[in-house]
Amino acid sequence: MKILTREFYSRHSWEVARDILGKILVHESPDGVTSGKIVEVEAYDGTIDKASHAYNNLRTNRTEIQFGPAGFTYIYLIYGMHCCFNVVADEIEAPGAVLIRALEPVDGLELMCARRGLKNLSHKSMIELCNGPGKLCSAMGINTNFYGSDLVNGPLYIAEDTWGQDTIEVAATPRIGIDHAGEDKHLLWRFIIANSPYISRMKFSKDYLSSSTDK
DNA sequence: GTGAAGATTAACT
DNA sequence: GTTAATCTTCACA
Numbered sequence: 317m318k319i320l321t322r323e324f325y326s327r328h329s330w331e332v333a334r335d336i337l338g339k340i341l342v343h344e345s346p347d348g349v350t351s352g353k354i355v356e357v358e359a360y361d362g363t364i365d366k367a368s369h370a371y372n373n374l375r376t377n378r379t380e381i382q383f384g385p386a387g388f389t390y391i392y393l394i395y396g397m398h399c400c401f402n403v404v405a406d407e408i409e410a411p412g413a414v415l416i417r418a419l420e421p422v423d424g425l426e427l428m429c430a431r432r433g434l435k436n437l438s439h440k441s442m443i444e445l446c447n448g449p450g451k452l453c454s455a456m457g458i459n460t461n462f463y464g465s466d467l468v469n470g471p472l473y474i475a476e477d478t479w480g481q482d483t484i485e486v487a488a489t490p491r492i493g494i495d496h497a498g499e500d501k502h503l504l505w506r507f508i509i510a511n512s513p514y515i516s517r518m519k520f521s522k523d524y525l526s527s528s529t530d531k
Numbered sequence: 532g533t534g535a536a537g538a539t540t541a542a543c544t
Numbered sequence: 545g546t547t548a549a550t551c552t553t554c555a556c557a
Contacts, residue, residue, distance in 0.1 A: 358538070367538070369553090378553065396550030398539050415538055450539050460552095493538050 317475040322468050325386035329405040329412035332386075333359035334507050336403070336474065338484050341419060343456045344471040348427045350456050352419030352446050354474070355512040358491045359505040360402075362411030367497035370411035381464050382411035389472070391453075391463045398450030401458050403467060403474070417492070417506075419446035420514040421455070428455035448516045485510040489524040492517060 320339065325332055342351040362370025362382060369392070370379040381390050382404050390402035390413050406412030421428055425437055425445070432455050434441050446452040453459065458472070467473050488504040495501055508515045510525055 360538075369538080374554090376554070392538090393550095393552060394537060395539050396537090396552070400538060402538085413538095417538085448539070491538070496537085 318478050319468065319473050319475045320387075322385065322387045325403060325405055325467070326407055327386075327405065329359040329361050329414055330505055330507075332403065332405040332412075333357045333414045333505065334486065334488075336414060336416075337486060337507055337509055338477075338482070340422060340475050340477055341416065341452075341456065342423075342473055342475060343458065345457050347457065348424050350424030350427050351422045352452065352456070353422055353477075353514075354416060354418075355420050355509045356416075356418035356447075356515045357507050358415040358417060359405075359507075360413045360415065361406070362413075365497075365503070365505075366500040367491060367494040367503075368411070368413070370413075373411060375411075379411060382413055383409055386412075387466065387468045389462050389465050389467060391458065391460050393460055394450070399453035399459055400449045401453050401456075401462075415449060416452065417449045418508075418514055418516045419452045419456075420512060421445050427457075431455055431457055443513055447514055486526055487520060487524045488526055489520045 336354055339354050340351050360368040362368045370382050385408055386405050388404045390404050394400050402413040402415045405414050428445050429437055446455050487508050487510040489506045491506045
């Protein structure tokens with residue numbers, strides 16, 4: 317396992333989003349280690365993207381971290397009850413972020429279940445453990461206290477599995493839950509591993525299938 | 532200071 | 545398919 321470098325994150329958010337598919341998100345917490353393969357992400361670019369919290373370079377207390385160096389976490393509370401976990405992308409002064417929307421659980425399944433308040437680990441519950449941005453934060457033990465933590469040096473990090481190099485089929489689709497973003501809601505900035513059962517929304521047009529890429 | 536909306540989820544009908 | 549839960553953030557006064 318090789319931890320992703322600052323350079324990996326210091327690119328346009330949609331490049332980081334596309335390339336982060338198939339990587340492993342790891343949290344080494346006092347309660348134990350949990351990890352999962354990233355199977356669904358979305359890119360946000362504050363300079364041009366109406367769906368971004370930092371649209372029009374809007375610099376507030378909340379978005380401040382996006383204007384710093386890449387590879388740090390951007391985390392916020394949504395609907396008063398769920399956390400969303402993002403990775404800061406792009407260069408300093410260029411606000412970009414990648415929302416991690418779903419994981420395929422890899423390690424620490426029992427701990428994930430406990431954090432999610434699930435009793436038994438059926439096949440169904442395994443799929444539903446991390447198939448949504450709020451769910452994966454809960455399962456991984458991520459909360460707003462992790463805002464601004466460094467993914468290059470920390471108990472929370474993303475690594476590349478240097479072992480088996482599977483080929484993954486990537487699809488680029490419109491993003492979820494951003495109808496307020498005007499014409500930018502049509503941008504194909506949601507990237508998924510097309511044949512994964514662990515993504516949050518299974519339905520997507522075959523038109524969105526792009527070429528297979530190496531992990 | 533006030534108010535409206537939200538990158539969601541689970542539990543309903 | 546519809547709706548409640550729940551509270552931070554941001555725009556505006």
